[in-house]
Amino acid sequence: MRERITFIQKLGDSIESSALQVSGSQVSGPDVQAVREDRLTVALDELPTELHLLLKGSHELHIRWVSPVAYGTVSPLLARLPPGFHLFFTPGKGVDATSTKLCATLNQTFGNIACSTPAASFTSLPNDRFYHATSFQYFQPLEDLSSFIQYAKTQLCPSGDASCTTRLESLAKVSALDISYDTISHALKVTALWPYQSRPIHAVAHPKVRTELGVLSDEKTPTMEDHELGISGLLTVLGQDTQPSSTMFSFPSRHRDAQSTFSAQFLSPTGLHPTLQLQLSSDKPPMENTFCSPHAYFTLPRSIFADKYQLSDDLFLAAKNLTALRYISQPVDLEAPEYVMKPWGSSVLLELAPPPASAEKGQPWTTEIPLHLRYLLPAHGGYGNVEVPYPAVFWACAAEEGTKFPTNPFERVNLGYDGLFGPRTVFWHVEPRPQTGNRVTSAIRVPVLDLDKAGWVNVGTAAVVLAGFLWVTWKLVSVYLASGYGNAARTPPPAGEKKRQ
Amino acid sequence: MPPPRSLADRFFASRLPLYLSAAVLRAAFLVYGLWQDANSPFKYTDIDYLVFTDAARFVAHGQSPYARETYRYTPVLAWLLLPTSWTGGGGTHPLWDAFLFSSGKLLFAAADLVAGCLLERLLLARAMTPRSARQFAAIWLLNPMVITISTRGSSEGLLGVLVTALLWAVTTQQITLAGLLLGFGVHFKIYPFIYAPAIVWWMDRERMGSPGKPTTTSTARVLSFFTPSRLQLAVVSLSTFLGLNLVMFKMYKTPFLQETYLHHISRVDHRHNFSPYNTQLYLASALPSLSTPTTLLPTLPIESIAFLPQLLLSCVLIPLVLAKKDLPTTMLAQTFAFVTFNKVCTSQYFLWYMVLLPLYLPGSSFLRSKPLGLSALALWVAAQAAWLQQGYELEFLGVSTFLPGLWTASLAFFLVNCWILGVVIGDVR
Numbered sequence: 001m002r003e004r005i006t007f008i009q010k011l012g013d014s015i016e017s018s019a020l021q022v023s024g025s026q027v028s029g030p031d032v033q034a035v036r037e038d039r040l041t042v043a044l045d046e047l048p049t050e051l052h053l054l055l056k057g058s059h060e061l062h063i064r065w066v067s068p069v070a071y072g073t074v075s076p077l078l079a080r081l082p083p084g085f086h087l088f089f090t091p092g093k094g095v096d097a098t099s100t101k102l103c104a105t106l107n108q109t110f111g112n113i114a115c116s117t118p119a120a121s122f123t124s125l126p127n128d129r130f131y132h133a134t135s136f137q138y139f140q141p142l143e144d145l146s147s148f149i150q151y152a153k154t155q156l157c158p159s160g161d162a163s164c165t166t167r168l169e170s171l172a173k174v175s176a177l178d179i180s181y182d183t184i185s186h187a188l189k190v191t192a193l194w195p196y197q198s199r200p201i202h203a204v205a206h207p208k209v210r211t212e213l214g215v216l217s218d219e220k221t222p223t224m225e226d227h228e229l230g231i232s233g234l235l236t237v238l239g240q241d242t243q244p245s246s247t248m249f250s251f252p253s254r255h256r257d258a259q260s261t262f263s264a265q266f267l268s269p270t271g272l273h274p275t276l277q278l279q280l281s282s283d284k285p286p287m288e289n290t291f292c293s294p295h296a297y298f299t300l301p302r303s304i305f306a307d308k309y310q311l312s313d314d315l316f317l318a319a320k321n322l323t324a325l326r327y328i329s330q331p332v333d334l335e336a337p338e339y340v341m342k343p344w345g346s347s348v349l350l351e352l353a354p355p356p357a358s359a360e361k362g363q364p365w366t367t368e369i370p371l372h373l374r375y376l377l378p379a380h381g382g383y384g385n386v387e388v389p390y391p392a393v394f395w396a397c398a399a400e401e402g403t404k405f406p407t408n409p410f411e412r413v414n415l416g417y418d419g420l421f422g423p424r425t426v427f428w429h430v431e432p433r434p435q436t437g438n439r440v441t442s443a444i445r446v447p448v449l450d451l452d453k454a455g456w457v458n459v460g461t462a463a464v465v466l467a468g469f470l471w472v473t474w475k476l477v478s479v480y481l482a483s484g485y486g487n488a489a490r491t492p493p494p495a496g497e498k499k500r501q
Numbered sequence: 502m503p504p505p506r507s508l509a510d511r512f513f514a515s516r517l518p519l520y521l522s523a524a525v526l527r528a529a530f531l532v533y534g535l536w537q538d539a540n541s542p543f544k545y546t547d548i549d550y551l552v553f554t555d556a557a558r559f560v561a562h563g564q565s566p567y568a569r570e571t572y573r574y575t576p577v578l579a580w581l582l583l584p585t586s587w588t589g590g591g592g593t594h595p596l597w598d599a600f601l602f603s604s605g606k607l608l609f610a611a612a613d614l615v616a617g618c619l620l621e622r623l624l625l626a627r628a629m630t631p632r633s634a635r636q637f638a639a640i641w642l643l644n645p646m647v648i649t650i651s652t653r654g655s656s657e658g659l660l661g662v663l664v665t666a667l668l669w670a671v672t673t674q675q676i677t678l679a680g681l682l683l684g685f686g687v688h689f690k691i692y693p694f695i696y697a698p699a700i701v702w703w704m705d706r707e708r709m710g711s712p713g714k715p716t717t718t719s720t721a722r723v724l725s726f727f728t729p730s731r732l733q734l735a736v737v738s739l740s741t742f743l744g745l746n747l748v749m750f751k752m753y754k755t756p757f758l759q760e761t762y763l764h765h766i767s768r769v770d771h772r773h774n775f776s777p778y779n780t781q782l783y784l785a786s787a788l789p790s791l792s793t794p795t796t797l798l799p800t801l802p803i804e805s806i807a808f809l810p811q812l813l814l815s816c817v818l819i820p821l822v823l824a825k826k827d828l829p830t831t832m833l834a835q836t837f838a839f840v841t842f843n844k845v846c847t848s849q850y851f852l853w854y855m856v857l858l859p860l861y862l863p864g865s866s867f868l869r870s871k872p873l874g875l876s877a878l879a880l881w882v883a884a885q886a887a888w889l890q891q892g893y894e895l896e897f898l899g900v901s902t903f904l905p906g907l908w909t910a911s912l913a914f915f916l917v918n919c920w921i922l923g924v925v926i927g928d929v930r
Contacts, residue, residue: 271897309551319542334571335772337783339790375772377787382901447901449783454904461781462803464912465842468777468919469810472838475923476822483930487708487825 001209002041007034007201008074008231009217017234017244020201020215025239027213029201034215035074036194037410041187048155054105055181055188059090060134062414063179065110065142068389070438071175071195075218076229078429079255079412081176082299082389083440085110085142088125088134088414089118092183111147114140120342123329125419133419137329138344139299141387141441145171163204178412205238212237214247221250226287227399227426229253251408254418258286258428262393263435264442267368274304274444276369276388279435283354284361285395286428292397293323294352294430296369297417302345303338303386303446304371311350311370321367323351327420337375349420352393373446382450390440395428396421513635516621523617523642527610530652534606535599550654553578553605554585561586567756573764575689576749576757578656581608609651609658616658617642619665620859623829626672629863637859650852657849660690661856667693668829668860671700674709676733683734684741691765692853695835697738699820703828704730773892773907775846775885777915778807780908782844804844811842823929829860834925841918848885865928877921884914 009015009032020029044052055061064086087106091097097119106113115121115138122136149171157164171177171192178191205211216233224230228251234244260282267275278296285292300306311317311325327349333341352367376384392415399405403424407413418427432440512518534545556566556579566572566579582605588598617638624634641647641661651658663686670679679700686693709730749757773779785804815838823831836854840846867874888910894900895907 269898271899272895273897274899309548309555313542313544315540316542316544331570335768337786339787375783377790378784382903445899447895447899447903449780449787449903450901454784457780457784457904457908458801458803460908460912461777462801464915465777465803465807465810468915469814469842471919472814472922472926473818475926476818479926479929480822483826485822485825 001043001046003205003209003211004037004039004041004214005203005211006037006039006214006216007032007199008037008077009034009215009233010074010196011218011220014217014219014233015215017246020234020236020244022236022241022243025205025207025211027201027203027236027238027244029215031198031200032215033196033198035072035077035196036199037077037191039189039191040209041189043187047188050105051188054102057092057095057101058181058183059092060088060182060414061090061180062086062088062134063106063110063177064088064412064415065145065148065177067175068141068143068387068439068441069175070432070434070440072431073175073193073196075257076231076251076253076255076408076410077193078253078257079415079427080392080394080429080432081415082139082297082392083141084299084389085113085138085140086299086416087122087136087138088416089122089136089138090134091118091136109148109151110142110145111151112142115344116342121344123343123346125329125416126327134414137347137416139301139347140344141301141389145174145177148177163206180414203238210237211239213244215244216247219248219250221248224250225252227252227403227405229256252403252405253408253411254405254426255412256286256426256428258282258395258430260284261431261433263433264388264390265435266388266442266444270444272373272447274371274373276371276442278352278367278369278391278393279364280352280354280366280393280430281364282362283365285397287395287397287426290398290400292395292428294354294393294395295326295417296350296352296367296391296393298348298350298369298391299389299416300345300348300371301386301388302341302343303374303376304388304444305332305334305346305374306348306350306369306371307334308332318353320370321353321355321365322369323353325349326351334372339375339377341374347416349417373444376446376448378449378451378454380451382448382452384446384448386444386446387441388444390432390442392417393430393432395430397426397428398422399424399426510632513632513639516635519635519639519642520614520617523614523639524610526643526648527613527652530648531603531606531610534652535603545653547650547653547655549656550605553582553654553656554602557582557605558586565753565756567753567760573760574656575745575761576753577689577745578659581605606652606654609654609656610648612658612662613647613651614642616661616665616856619662619669620856623665623669623672623860624863627863633863637863640859640862641856644855646848647852647855650849655849657852660686660693660853663689664693664696664832664853664856667696667700668832668857671704672828674730676704676730677737680734680737681741684738685745687738687742688745691762692836692839695815695839696832698816699824699828699831699835701731701734702820702824703831704728704734705825708825773895773903775848775888775911775914776844777911778804778844779911780903783903807842807844811839814842815839819926823926827929829857830925830929833857833861834922834929837918837922837925841915841922861925861928866924873924877917877924880917881914881921884910884917888914 013033015030015032020027044055064081066081066083068083098117100117103113103115103117103121106115118136122138125133125135125137127133127135149168152168153165157168173194174192175195176193180189201215203211203213213236214233216231219230219232221230230250232248235247236244260280262278262280264276264278267277306328308325308328317324325348329346332346350369355365373386405423434440537545552569552572555569556572559568560566560576560579561583566576584604585602588601620641621634621638624637625631663682667679667682667686670682683693683697706725706728709728782804815835819834819838820831823834833854836857840850840853862868867877888907891902891906891910895902
């Protein structure tokens with residue numbers, strides 16, 4: 001078991017090595033404005049049996065939870081995803097995709113995970129596009145990690161280990177949690193990210209865990225190239241080093257900061273075909289002299305969807321400041337109500353169209369995404385609620401020919417959209433910043449059948465249809481009584497009828 | 502001195518003005534549609550036309566038309582629209598491309614004109630003056646609703662020509678042609694099967710000019726029902742229908758069966774439409790997933806027996822009582838009953854009975870009594886308008902109008918339709 005604790009500050013915010021007190025297996029220091037990232041690497045055989053078995057059945061498994069509350073971060077921890085519970089999965093050889101086991105375990109660990117089996121609930125990711133994408137994707141909104149923390153406390157902490165439960169409880173404040181496994185590394189990596197804010201430097205090593213602490217800051221090193229990021233700061237291996245050692249290095253990174261923001265809101269009135277408007281703070285491409293284009297990557301819960309046919313008309317797209325629909329998971333049923341849908345929903349990659357090149361760049365602009373609601377379950381009061389997670393918005397820029405992006409220590413891969421781009425693409429992330437409040441979701445009120453008023457529907461419909469049927473039948477009977485079923489012009493009416501007339 | 506001839510008199514005096522204006526109107530709507538499609542993000546062309554043309558493109562590339570999601574039609578439609586897939590050939594003029602893409606709409610519009618022409622013939626055969634025959638055919642030929650639906654690219658116009666041709670073939674006693682048309686019609690859109698009992702009942706020995714010996718025993722009477730022409734119609738139409746399905750199934754396998762036929766059985770028709778069953782269907786489809794106790798909601802399974810009143814009226818009672826008296830009006834009443842009592846009902850379905858209207862209206866109560874005619878039209882329009890207003894609030898403003906608004910509007914529209922149907926039935930003597 002290994003642990004890496006990293007505090008990352010912004011450019012120019014570094015601390016002196018004398019500010020860190022190293023004593024035995026403990027390090028402490030002053031309060032700093034920083035992001036904290038903890039990464040725990042666990043070998044497969046160190047895990048509880050049920051998790052061990054589950055992971056052995058996976059070729060690759062990445063769980064990523066992102067908080068619905070907006071958070072600030074610093075370079076290089078910039079890769080963003082829509083808020084919610086993401087799962088990227090490639091089953092191991094011979095594993096049955098119709099087994100309920102994975103979903104049952106997820107439900108047990110994270111609480112309220114509404115999937116049934118990979119075959120029914122997951123969507124397939126394209127394997128013909130580029131490299132390293134998993135074969136299945138799953139997403140659903142998930143408010144917090146309370147179920148996961150509860151599960152971890154009872155299943156993973158030895159009884160009476162107060163430090164273990166305290167560490168786990170601190171997960172309640174994370175903005176993102178990644179749990180990654182692949183057969184090549186044969187280890188499970190758990191990475192937690194606490195948002196950029198003032199926090200004390202403090203770490204205690206567990207006797208059986210090798211713990212490394214880094215207090216780093218974003219840096220511009222002299223030899224850095226365009227596609228590289230720099231880091232400098234202090235590193236300490238707890239219980240081994242008596243004082244921190246300084247470090248400075250640079251590495252190529254696919255995730256960068258575009259230094260602009262966006263917000264998303266539904267245009268009013270929403271109706272059953274709501275339009276989501278994205279307001280971006282700047283139309284200035286993050287890089288000059290290379291091709292850059294803004295994109296939005298959505299994970300849409302099954303209650304709402306984009307229509308790929310509607311998004312294929314150039315005039316329509318242009319009117320919405322969109323360039324093209326680059327990817328949509330398949331299939332998307334265009335008619336089914338929400339409550340009979342099995343797949344989790346759909347992921348959508350749209351290329352956005354900034355206003356045409358003008359003299360002045362850096363202006364705010366908007367784009368509109370037409371969406372469609374499914375019918376939701378009837379409810380008391382006549383309305384249901386849907387929260388649509390903000391998309392991940394980024395400028396995709398092409399790096400120079402021949403640039404390689406080997407995995408760096410802070411890299412996140414398998415984010416759903418990275419596999420849809422070529423390996424030389426750099427993602428310049430636009431920070432989600434809501435106009436009001438701090439939630440990075442867009443709420444929408446959906447009209448549904450009002451259960452409070454539904455008491456008469458069944459009997460009323462039956463009565464009216466019966467009345468209509470009887471009226472028409474009566475008219476037919478009158479015709480029959482008057483002239484029988486034959487041709488009145490040719491044959492006389494039946495004898496019985498004649499008598500009555 | 503003869504009375505001065507009015508403009509309308511002169512318009513209907515010969516065929517040219519009517520057909521020319523029907524064609525010109527369609528051409529104008531079509532060209533306007535091309536302009537709107539090219540210049541506005543809001544399209545004139547119906548979404549279904551894009552489904553047909555996409556399917557045609559798949560066929561052109563040797564694939565199945567069912568590769569296009571929501572293509573729920575016979576492959577024949579995609580084949581008919583193959584020319585729409587020839588666009589974008591290197592170096593061709595954009596106008597030529599627009600023409601090719603619109604070729605399906607041209608086909609639908611041409612089908613409208615042929616249907617109008619057949620209507621005129623059918624009316625003439627009923628000893629009507631050519632002038633009034635053209636006047637009544639104009640109800641179809643110059644109907645803005647018909648023109649719009651065809652030029653937006655909806656295939657219902659093809660149904661119009663199929664049904665009028667079927668009626669023409671039957672009344673002129675061309676049994677084989679009638680069987681071919683009936684079999685193809687059912688293959689194309691299912692619902693024309695309702696016409697089979699009416700036609701079979703209508704074509705008795707006396708009518709077909711081969712009166713047999715008077716029969717006395719009940720077995721003999723049953724046997725005498727199976728006349729040569731009835732058997733001929735049954736054999737030809739059934740083999741056309743089955744033959745086409747076999748060919749399509751051989752070519753496109755299960756997706757053909759699933760999308761063209763089985764879909765209509767399994768679909769959950771929950772999205773709001775004019776059908777009286779709509780609210781009930783939404784509620785019933787949700788019941789298994791509702792967690793709250795629903796003891797309040799009585800659960801007569803009316804949606805699963807909805808086919809009973811529909812088929813009883815359109816396939817049994819109406820043909821039985823009316824067919825021998827007046828075949829065109831019977832077919833109108835059957836279609837009207839089928840659409841009114843259907844579990845799904847959209848305005849495109851109204852075209853199914855509109856094509857038969859010119860054959861019924863002459864001498865109908867609605868024309869004999871102006872107040873009756875006008876109030877029927879007003880009620881039919883008003884009930885739809887009320888529904889559309891509620892639908893607009895739901896669809897575009899997000900107001901929960903399912904109950905009571907949409908529900909009561911759809912029931913009111915249903916009752917208006919039933920009343921009109923009753924009057925139509927009462928007119929058959």
